[in-house]
Amino acid sequence: MKNLKQELQNGTVLGDGGYLLELERRGYVDSGSGREKVGTGRGSGQFTPEVAIEHPDALRELHREFLKAGSQVLQALTFFATREKLTRAGYGSHTEDINRAAVRIAREVAGDRALVAGSVSRTQLFEREGSSAAQHAGDLFAEQIRFLQDAGVDFLLLETFFHLEEMLIAVDKARQTTLPIVATLSFRPDASRAADGRSPAECARVLADKGVDVVGANCEQEPSRMLPILREMREAVAIGIAGQPAAFRTTDATPCFTRLPQFPDDLESIQVPRSEFASFARVAHGEGINFIGGCCGANAAYIRAMAQSLAFA
Numbered sequence: 001m002k003n004l005k006q007e008l009q010n011g012t013v014l015g016d017g018g019y020l021l022e023l024e025r026r027g028y029v030d031s032g033s034g035r036e037k038v039g040t041g042r043g044s045g046q047f048t049p050e051v052a053i054e055h056p057d058a059l060r061e062l063h064r065e066f067l068k069a070g071s072q073v074l075q076a077l078t079f080f081a082t083r084e085k086l087t088r089a090g091y092g093s094h095t096e097d098i099n100r101a102a103v104r105i106a107r108e109v110a111g112d113r114a115l116v117a118g119s120v121s122r123t124q125l126f127e128r129e130g131s132s133a134a135q136h137a138g139d140l141f142a143e144q145i146r147f148l149q150d151a152g153v154d155f156l157l158l159e160t161f162f163h164l165e166e167m168l169i170a171v172d173k174a175r176q177t178t179l180p181i182v183a184t185l186s187f188r189p190d191a192s193r194a195a196d197g198r199s200p201a202e203c204a205r206v207l208a209d210k211g212v213d214v215v216g217a218n219c220e221q222e223p224s225r226m227l228p229i230l231r232e233m234r235e236a237v238a239i240g241i242a243g244q245p246a247a248f249r250t251t252d253a254t255p256c257f258t259r260l261p262q263f264p265d266d267l268e269s270i271q272v273p274r275s276e277f278a279s280f281a282r283v284a285h286g287e288g289i290n291f292i293g294g295c296c297g298a299n300a301a302y303i304r305a306m307a308q309s310l311a312f313a
């Protein structure tokens with residue numbers, strides 16, 4: 001593995017799957033559902049990544065599984081690892097430790113066989129406070145991105161942003177490094193626009209103009225419902241397109257799994273089979289979507305199915 005831009009020039013890059021939900025199933029991550037309503041953005045320590053310092057072997061093992069399945073990218077588990085979110089979970093003073101440990105563990109497993117992505121996700125401040133959170137969010141991103149860069153990630157993966165406005169703040173901070181940037185939004189509550197009303201094509205154009213290397217979508221929808229979003233982006237811009245869908249069946253009325261009543265404790269009842277990811281990989285690859293992986297619910301079996309599918313593409 002050399003670098004992301006080179007790998008994308010060589011062909012389609014296969015990413016990995018979802019970490020937090022898989023580690024929650026294995027008992028190492030707290031969903032928060034035992035004490036509060038999950039999915040509001042107001043919760044305390046829901047789905048935070050302290051597993052990186054508390055159970056590093058569990059995280060290491062999941063990285064190993066993805067690598068063995070064929071992942072060419074390992075995401076450091078730094079999702080929801082900004083200081084404000086970790087403080088709500090009681091881990092604020094460990095913010096730097098968690099970010100550094102997550103990158104170190106991913107790197108140990110990746111060696112020179114996979115790229116390590118530093119994950120930066122939405123802060124949840126925009127859901128709670130709107131645009132007035134801009135300055136605070138920017139400060140949090142700047143701090144986390146500094147930790148990730150110092151720890152030695154190969155590129156930044158800005159992911160699971162609901163608001164384009166908040167994504168643009170993260171992009172500005174990421175652009176202060178020399179690292180390649182992959183920027184993927186999550187489209188909810190409506191699968192045809194971001195939370196601030198922008199269409200996938202508009203989001204792609206704005207982000208491409210900002211200089212990101214790859215734009216795309218991750219999480220919330222299953223492959224079949226995400227594919228139209230990715231197609232719209234593919235038609236809108238000439239840069240790389242990333243698609244990392246969730247492995248849960250959504251509905252026309254609620255096209256995002258985190259708003260379904262099955263989230264977070266009954267997700268097994270809406271799990272989609274790995275074969276849908278195998279088909280998705282084949283179709284997406286054929287349409288020029290060149291960074292393909294999974295998000296929540298996609299474990300190593302899903303990645304292996306996509307790897308096999310892409311080998312025959």
Ligand SMILES: [Zn+2]
Pocket residue numbers: 018218219220246295296
């Ligand atoms: Zn996800």
